[in-house]
Amino acid sequence: MTITVLETYPAMRAILRAPGADRPELLRAMLEPAAGMYRYFPGEVDLVAMHGMSSGFPLDRDEDRCLAALDKLHEVDAWNRIRNALDHAVDVQRQATPQITVPDITVLLILGDPGDEHYMDVSLGMTANGSVSGYLYLNIWPSDENLARLEASAVHELNHNLRYSPGNVVWNPATVTVGEQVVSEGLADAFARQLYGDLGYARIGLPHLHDDEVFAKVLSGLDVTGMQNFTAWVHGDAHALRYGAAPVGLPTGAGYAAGNRLVDAYLAATGQTAAEALLVDSKEVIDYQGRGPLASK
Known part of the structure; x- marks a missing residue:
């Protein structure tokens, strides 16, 4: 079993600094390694469109605000914190239920959209999904409250992933x-x-x-x-x-x-x-x- 937390920081930084016309394809390339999370959707999924519908960071505005937020995620070592939390949580879960199926897991951490009122005010700057075996999706706006819960949020989604993995x-x-x-x-x-x-x-x-x-x-x-x-x-x-x-x-x-x-x-x-x-x-x-x-x- 391997947990891979995709290194999305440099990719998001490059996207937000690229010319507007280049951003969609750069985003598509970043999202492609996690495309399997949409394998149950009917037909072919447009990863860029799905990113927008899921309150992912915008491609046409708020660049400075998003770059500052992205640097905040980097400064708190978000990617390694998530990886370490998931490794520990899998160990705890395996000790409690050694019979379970634990898949290889790919984790996609992205920055959210600060201009999306529903995302920021109703969802409190946090959406996530762990329901598709082998994939965790974390969309975070780095408020102090969300950063404090970073590990817990990842572990919450891991629990879903393990509950619904094949054989469980x-x-x-x-x-x-x-x-x-x-x-x-x-x-x-x-x-x-x-x-x-x-x-x-x-x-x-x-x-x-x-x-x-x-x-x-x-x-x-x-x-x-x-x-x-x-x-x-x-x-x-x-x-x-x-x-x-x-x-x-x-x-x-x-x-x-x-x-x-x-x-x-x-x-x-x-x-x-x-x-x-x-x-x-x-x-x-x-x-x-x-x-x-x-x-x-």
């Missing part, structure tokens, strides 16, 4: 439920917290961690299927509207907050660590809530 838990788009994703977010945060304490909480989930009304609302949607419906239930209405999905009446990060509560109740009841619970059936985690304080509400 199966994610079937035709049958998967909101409950599975909510539990998976709780497990990923719990694993990050096992290693990094409270820095392991995903920032968007913190405001509603103790909100019983939000928790009960998320619980009401756990059996919803159809991945087009998941954004509203997990990330909240603002994200749903951004990406063309129907809102359901939930604030940003609701599913993360609920997932943490479900998983914490399960871990407390079973005495397991988050690492030990990596492959637990989400239904088993959800069933423990039926014995909790909201069961009769």
